Amino acid sequence: VSSQQPATYKDIQRLTGLSLATISKFYNGRNVLPNNRAAIEKAAEQLGYRVNTFASSLRRGVSGTIGVLLPSLQNGFHPSVIVEVEKYLRNEGISVIVTSEEGGDVSLVRDTVELLLSRRVDGIIAVPSPSNLAALVAATQSGLPVVMIDWFSPELDADSVSLDNIDAGQVAARHLADHGHRELGIVGGESWISTMQDRFEGFTSTAQSAGMGLRSERIFRVPLTVDDAYAATTRLLALPDRPTALFTCNHDLTVGAVTAINDSGLRLGRDISMVGFDAIELAQALRPKLTTILQPAREIAIEAARMMSERLRNPEATAERAIVRLPGRLVVGGSVADRHD
């Protein structure tokens, strides 16, 4: 447990007699005579030397670090973004600092972007939310690369990656229509979340244009929790005039809805049909399997990392903001009954 000082160039200098500049060049991949190279390597090995990125970053003005900013609503997808982004950017020598807005006082939450800027991150991959939007806008205006992921804010002039949420909603509605359903219900999230709004709009617009009404009492827009979805679905199922099919707009809502259906005693895919969202493991484990729209979570995260990497490589480039929408995949199970009769 010897808490010795970390070694520095000076220590290597002492062992090799070389100048600091040469040692620096060695560590920055410039040409150094084989002899010297070997001497430095040996000394470094012996000293357990490792570069001090603080000093290096201070001097160079770049941190080799990006921030990942997550919202207060955690849903399983967001934390996994961190891992994918880190994996991608590690190969480029970039580290990832994480900040979430979950918990903590409002005052602390307000400063999550500040915190990243104080750490001098070279860029931010963020799930934009009302509480961080203003700070993100300011950051982009000062020239910092920002990539939005999952959620979208038109006010923020930055690259964006997410699922093609409108299409996903449309696919769900069309699938139900194709199976003869005309009486639909939906359990979605609050409209200030762009993904929820888009999935909702995609679903309802297609439903209407296919002549399927969506009565207001069959529309539920609730906080994104399993419990809220459970409650909403329970109410939906108890309606005197129950719809024949249901669409849930995200993972937690899907879990809550399935649980409510099973607890109600109705049989999924027979008494009530359903298209869920994500929750692929649940979908596969159920009997009958749940038909669900699967979001390419890894691909979305990787694309965000790729965009960021590109922006970092070309800081000057004033390329237009890129907006990437990746398609979801409908995984068909047995939860949608055929009503062609």
Added chain:
Amino acid sequence: VSSQQPATYKDIQRLTGLSLATISKFYNGRNVLPNNRAAIEKAAEQLGYRVNTFASSLRRGVSGTIGVLLPSLQNGFHPSVIVEVEKYLRNEGISVIVTSEEGGDVSLVRDTVELLLSRRVDGIIAVPSPSNLAALVAATQSGLPVVMIDWFSPELDADSVSLDNIDAGQVAARHLADHGHRELGIVGGESWISTMQDRFEGFTSTAQSAGMGLRSERIFRVPLTVDDAYAATTRLLALPDRPTALFTCNHDLTVGAVTAINDSGLRLGRDISMVGFDAIELAQALRPKLTTILQPAREIAIEAARMMSERLRNPEATAERAIVRLPGRLVVGGSVADRHD
């Protein structure tokens, strides 16, 4: 898109006429005359000033940063650790840098600890694995605080937090015994993962002392993937002499097993009983609900953060390594049939 230089003390100096030392004192909570305080605040506001943590860290020798090191096997629990740890440590002004060993060449993976050390983290919260163990041991020996989470390595002399895995295995076995089951099967993970070994040992030891044999052909120890668990469970169910009950040792194994059972046509809780692990959402959504052992994931992460925080506060303290084992909770569903006959 004006990429202006960030403001520094010098800029504040220019606006206020104060010395750099006074400005520094202001930002470090020392006493400053009200006039000056106001002047600095005004200038900072106007300049959009924010401290450069690189310069500060370089000078002070501490980074205000800890590393979180995750293994290559991702299981949903590990990414969520990041969020919980960050939430806790944010209140203490500490940031979190993430490193995972997933993906990337072995050479890159080998250097994950190096990477954190190069970033001069003040401590590391790690899931120890064979590929990072040696580096972690070296880190602790040089005096860096390390906290193990989830997995455990006796070779690593560091604090540790995890589920009480042995107890969890025992609870599962006892629950099955109490319901009259004598013919058991188990789908666990490979023995080099401490959690898997402990859950396995807890289960088998209790099974044996309760007079329930566990035949070798009913023991499966597989990689921690849904697919491997599916395959193993399928084989288990196809045995000429099928056990009456099954225990699965982690989330993914549970998902795979449930899927295999449902696909086999057997009815959970009637033809085959089962105690799962985690997967609480799946457990609740199934019909009948799955009896499962729930790991207090958040509490484990928070405890790790608390331990780290304490070590950082008292760097001198050579307190004994702390080993915390939090209890799991058996959530009873309807997947264990009663065989008292």
Added chain:
DNA sequence: CTGTTAGCGCCTTCAT
């Protein structure tokens, strides 16, 4: 290819 020099932005004596 190597060495000298001068900072990056901040904090910390030590004086005042």
Added chain:
DNA sequence: ATGAAGGCGCTAACAG
């Protein structure tokens, strides 16, 4: 309570 000066470890000129 404030100021002047030096240096944390590293890199980017510029000479040689």
